Amino acid sequence: MQIIMYLTKVFYKVGDIPIFNPLYIHAYIIHQWLLIFRSQPLPVNQKSAIIFSPHQDDETLGCGGLIALKREMGVPIKVIFLTDGQKSHTATPWIQPPENLIQVRKQEATTALHILGLEVSDIHFFNLTDSTLSHLTSEQYENTIKSIVELIRTFKPGEIYVPHRKDNHPDHECTYQFIKTAIEQLQLSLEVELLQYPIWIFWLSPLFFQLKLQYLSGAYRLPINSILEKKKQAISVYQSQYPILPPRFIKSFLEKKYEIFFKATL
Numbered sequence: 001m002q003i004i005m006y007l008t009k010v011f012y013k014v015g016d017i018p019i020f021n022p023l024y025i026h027a028y029i030i031h032q033w034l035l036i037f038r039s040q041p042l043p044v045n046q047k048s049a050i051i052f053s054p055h056q057d058d059e060t061l062g063c064g065g066l067i068a069l070k071r072e073m074g075v076p077i078k079v080i081f082l083t084d085g086q087k088s089h090t091a092t093p094w095i096q097p098p099e100n101l102i103q104v105r106k107q108e109a110t111t112a113l114h115i116l117g118l119e120v121s122d123i124h125f126f127n128l129t130d131s132t133l134s135h136l137t138s139e140q141y142e143n144t145i146k147s148i149v150e151l152i153r154t155f156k157p158g159e160i161y162v163p164h165r166k167d168n169h170p171d172h173e174c175t176y177q178f179i180k181t182a183i184e185q186l187q188l189s190l191e192v193e194l195l196q197y198p199i200w201i202f203w204l205s206p207l208f209f210q211l212k213l214q215y216l217s218g219a220y221r222l223p224i225n226s227i228l229e230k231k232k233q234a235i236s237v238y239q240s241q242y243p244i245l246p247p248r249f250i251k252s253f254l255e256k257k258y259e260i261f262f263k264a265t266l
């Protein structure tokens with residue numbers, strides 16, 4: 001077991017050096033290219049928002065700056081977690097015992113979001129099992145869509161944030177599809193804006209030329225420098241995820257002075 005732990009550490013250390021990690025270079029170049037050439041400024045506005053997050057950490061990594069900026073202006077925000085995150089350490093059970101992982105991740109999410117300005121009552125957990133969103137039973141699927149419809153109907157957000165539709169993670173892409181379906185059922189297309197936040201798309205997309213430009217259209221950049229320290233604090237709460245995520249991946253979110261969002265057409 002100790003050898004596996006040692007090799008894991010070596011793997012992460014080597015992967016943390018940009019020259020040995022083409023994914024890091026790939027993600028960095030696309031991010032910079034979007035910032036400089038392909039995005040418009042996104043002013044913070046007073047529109048209420050729901051952030052749908054497949055796992056406990058996506059909301060803070062992708063929208064932590066947006067949440068903090070809106071909350072500083074007193075804008076109502078809800079964060080909905082689709083899954084309970086119980087499978088994040090399937091390959092590394094010695095780091096975090098599975099029996100208390102759900103509780104640990106919920107606590108981390110609540111603490112991180114409190115730093116960003118949310119109360120417990122603003123946070124909801126759907127408690128689906130992670131890695132199962134693409135093959136829910138029809139009953140689970142219908143209940144999930146129903147719950148999303150109900151939340152949107154009750155809260156009436158001006159904006160909805162979801163992971164990018166091509167985020168290269170089944171749970172992330174399903175989250176987008178679930179929310180799109182719910183919005184279509186509600187026929188809210190004229191009143192609500194749907195914005196996609198990128199988490200894995202630039203990291204796990206095979207190569208530049210396979211990333212179709214249409215997936216990167218409608219990009220907006222939100223400057224978050226003024227609350228970057230708050231976002232860093234919130235990310236650092238997710239200690240259960242640090243040993244299993246590539247260090248450079250986390251670091252890139254700690255350093256980014258802009259969050260990028262893609263407006264989806266409804």
Ligand SMILES: [Zn+2]
Binds near residue numbers: 054055058169172199
């Ligand atoms: Zn995720």
